[in-house]
Amino acid sequence: MSARKPDFLIDRPFAHRGLNGPGVSENGMAAFNAAIAGGHGIECDVRASRDGVAFVFHDATLARMAGREEAVAALDAATLDGVPLPDGGAIPRLSALLARCGGQTPLLVEIKTDGRQVEGLCRAVARDLDGWPGAPVAVMSFNPYAVRWFLRQRSGQLRGLVVTQQGKGWLRGKIERALALWLAKPDFVACDIRDLPSALSRRARARGLPVLTWTVRSQSERTRAATHADQIIFEVGHD
Template identity: 30%
Template sequence: MPGGAADLGLPYFAPARPRVIAHRGLALAAPENTLLAFAHALALGVVHLETDVHASADGVAMIAHDADLSRVAGRPQRVGDLTVAELARLDLGEAQHMPTLAEALEAFPDARFNIDLKSADAVAPAIEAIRAGRAEERVLLTSFSERRRRAALAQLPGVATSASGPRFAAALLASVVHGGPVVRAALRGLHAVQIPTRAIGLDTVSPARIRAFHAAGVEVHVWTINDEAEMRRLLALGVDGIVTDRADLALAVVGALE
C-alpha cells in the first residue's frame, strides 16, 4: 500500500495497514462510546478506536460525541452542565455509564485512541488525561477546529494528529487549483486526513487525490463507511483506513485481502 504516515515511525501508526478504526467502538450490542462498545471492538481484533471528548462541569474529559444528553440518555442537559460524578451515574443502557477519557485509556492499555476534541474546554482535561495515562504514543488528536487542534498539539508536541476541517479544505482546494507542492504545504505537520468521500462539493478520494495526499506524507482515512462494497472500493483505491460503525464487517473485508 502507498506510503503515508506509517513510514514516519510514530507508534500510533505502527500496526499494519489497512486500518479498521472503530467509530465510537462497536455499538451493535452496546451503547456507543462506552467501555463495553470499545471492548466489543477490541475483542474482534480492532486496534484503533475512534472517540470524542467533551468536558464535564468540573473539568474532566468525558467520552461523548454530542454536546447534550438528549440522544444517548434522554435528558435535556449538556455534558458540560453535569459533574463527572453526575455523568457517571447516567444509565446509558447495558449497565454502561459515560466514561472519562482517563478510564478508557486505563481500561484498554494496548488500544490506539483516535480522539476528536469536541469543545475548547475539553482540550486541557484531555491533555491531562493523556499525560497521566502516559498515552502520548497511542493517541491521535484531531478536531474540526484548527484552533482546538493547535492548542492540544502545542501541549503535546510529537503526538499524532489529523487535519482539521479548515486544513483539509485548503489541501483539497489546492489539489484542484495548484497541485502537489501546495497540497504538501497545506498538510505540513499533519499525519493523516480523516475525511468523508465528498467535501465542499468535491470527490475527496479520487486516485489522483489519494496520490497527492500520500505524496504529502499523510495517511488517508475515510468515514463513516458501513457498506462492505464501499469498503472494498475504497481499499482498492489505496486508502489507508476505514472509519466504521461496523468494525465486524470491515475486519472481514480487510481479512479477505490478505
C-alpha cells in the same frame, strides 16, 4: 503538514465509537470491549464536563443517548458518572478508556468542540494522555484550533484534522480546508468516505501523510477506501 506515519495509525481498522450495535451503546465501555476483543483499533469522541473532566461522548447534549436535555458541559463529573447509556453502562471517562486500552489498543480521540475556545477540553484530554506516555493514541478534530492547540502545547502528540466536503459548495469547501490545514498542520487527515477520491487525499498521500476515512459501512465503501485511503474508521453495515 508533516509526514509522520506510525504503524498503529494504519495497521488495523478503527471501530467508530467502538464496536456498537443493538444492545451495545456507541462510545460505551461494552462497545470498546467488543472492539478490543475483535482486534480493532478504537475511535471515540470526547467532551468536557463543567469541572474540566474529559468524558467519552459525542453529542453536545444528553438528549439522544440519555433522554435528558442538559448539555454535557453543564454538568459536573460526578453527575455525569451517574448518567446511564441505553445499554445500562456509564458514560466512560477518557481516563477509564485509556486504562482499558492499557497502552496496547490503538485509539483515536476526536475532540468535539466548536470555535476558538478550545483550551479547557484540550487540557482535559492532554492531562489524561499524560498518564500514558508512548501509548498508541492520536487526537483529531474537525476544529483546526483544537489540533493547533496540541501542536503548540503538546507538539509530540500525534494529531489529525477531520474533514468533509458534504453540505459545502466547491469554493467554500476549498477555502475552509486550506485555512484549516494551515492552522492545524496535522500529522494525518481523516476524510469523509463520501468525498473520496479527492484532491486533498491525493495530495496528502503524495506527501507521505496518512489518510484515514470515515465512516465506512459497506463493502463497496471498503473497496473504495482500499484504493484512496490508508485505513478505515468503520461501522458494521451492508450494501
